[in-house]
Amino acid sequence: MSALPERSLISNQVRQALVEDLGSGDLTARLLDEHAEVEARILCRESAVLCGVDWADEVYRQLDPTITIDWRAADGDPIAPDQVICRLRGNSRSLLSGERTVLNYLQTLSGTATVARRYAEAVSGTGVKILDTRKTIPGLRLQQKYAVTCGGCHNHRVGLYDAVLIKENHVRVAGSVAAALAKARETAPAGVSIEIEVESLEELKEALAAEARRVLLDNFEPWMLKEAVKLNAGQARLEASGGVDLQTIRVIAETGVDDISVGALTKDVRAVDLSMLFV
Numbered sequence: 574m575s576a577l578p579e580r581s582l583i584s585n586q587v588r589q590a591l592v593e594d595l596g597s598g599d600l601t602a603r604l605l606d607e608h609a610e611v612e613a614r615i616l617c618r619e620s621a622v623l624c625g626v627d628w629a630d631e632v633y634r635q636l637d638p639t640i641t642i643d644w645r646a647a648d649g650d651p652i653a654p655d656q657v658i659c660r661l662r663g664n665s666r667s668l669l670s671g672e673r674t675v676l677n678y679l680q681t682l683s684g685t686a687t688v689a690r691r692y693a694e695a696v697s698g699t700g701v702k703i704l705d706t707r708k709t710i711p712g713l714r715l716q717q718k719y720a721v722t723c724g725g726c727h728n729h730r731v732g733l734y735d736a737v738l739i740k741e742n743h744v745r746v747a748g749s750v751a752a753a754l755a756k757a758r759e760t761a762p763a764g765v766s767i768e769i770e771v772e773s774l775e776e777l778k779e780a781l782a783a784e785a786r787r788v789l790l791d792n793f794e795p796w797m798l799k800e801a802v803k804l805n806a807g808q809a810r811l812e813a814s815g816g817v818d819l820q821t822i823r824v825i826a827e828t829g830v831d832d833i834s835v836g837a838l839t840k841d842v843r844a845v846d847l848s849m850l851f852v
Contacts, residue, residue: 577627578715586716587631590674602666609665611851615679617652618846622690624648624720625682629659629675637667649686649723658847665851672849680844681713682720687845689724689838695819696833699826703833704729704812708840717839729834730766737761738789739769750776751783768812777801785809790830792816798828 577583617623623646633640640663646652658679661668692703703726709717718728730736739753747753750769757767768787771777774797780788781804790801792815805811812832813825825833 577719582715583627583631584635586712587628587635587674589712590677591632591635591671594674595670599666599670602670605665605669607664607666610663611665611668613661613668613849613851614657615659615661615676615847615849617654617656617658617683618848619654620687621652621683621845622686622724623650623652623658623679623683624686624723625679625716628678628682628716632671632675632678633661633663633667636671637664639663640667640671651690652683661849668849668851676847676849678716680847681710681842682716682723683845683847684842685717685720685839686724688842689721689726691724691819692822692835692838693725695822696826699823701826701830701833702727703822703835703838705838706834706836706840707732708836710839710842717842721838724838726835726838727832736766737768739767741770741772741791744769750779750785754780754783754785770814774800774804777804781805781808787812789814789834795824795828798825798830802829 626644626648630642633642640661643660644658646658652658696703705718705721705726705728718731721728730738737757739757744750744753747756750771754769761767766787768789769780769785770789770791771780772791777788787810789812790798793801793813798813801811810832811830812834813830814834817825817833817835818837822833
């Protein structure tokens with residue numbers, strides 16, 4: 574599993590989320606006795622994979638550190654319909670003021686983890702790694718990439734700063750696959766991964782001739798992927814991308830590629846159905 578983001582980063586993310594929701598204060602919470610203490614529980618209404626525990630904890634740590642949370646599941650755990658994932662106790666105003674922010678984190682990150690688990694299970698036994706992409710919800714990239722690993726998939730580059738991925742437009746500007754690779758090797762910091770996207774078997778041959786070590790096969794049909802694996806003969810790490818969903822991914826995995834990148838892990842997320850109920 575990818576490392577959980579640093580505590581200071583989680584704290585900053587939650588602080589911004591609370592400012593967004595609370596602003597100058599929770600007007601509706603004033604209806605409640607400011608001293609009343611209650612018990613509550615968070616229920617999951619469907620099958621899912623849990624993610625977001627640390628963000629939920631941080632919400633109440635910032636709002637009211639006297640609130641206690643007893644978690645009945647951890648990040649990466651499967652959750653059944655109507656399962657209680659945690660019990661909470663504390664000031665009623667504080668619990669309600671933090672409710673939506675807590676649920677937003679849990680339902681979104683659990684949604685990402687749940688989709689990732691489905692893709693991981695779809696290629697079980699093939700040895701293929703399922704990779705995420707940069708197609709994330711703005712402001713939630715690190716959270717979603719962590720959730721991807723909770724679901725059993727893997728992270729690609731985090732952003733434009735930690736790896737080189739030469740896409741079709743870069744190749745066009747550079748003039749050729751070989752020229753783009755040469756420029757990348759000249760400019761990339763030492764130790765940084767360099768990957769190049771190709772759109773045909775001919776471009777793959779050019780990339781291999783230029784000693785590419787990672788190649789992204791963009792929108793290759795399964796028969797083309799099989800041919801690419803033969804041409805490659807273990808020279809480079811091959812990643813398939815494009816036209817990937819739960820119906821096609823097993824066929825793609827069985828062509829012999831090393832990795833499959835899936836934008837849907839983070840792009841097409843449906844929030845998991847969660848509720849907080851006072852007992």
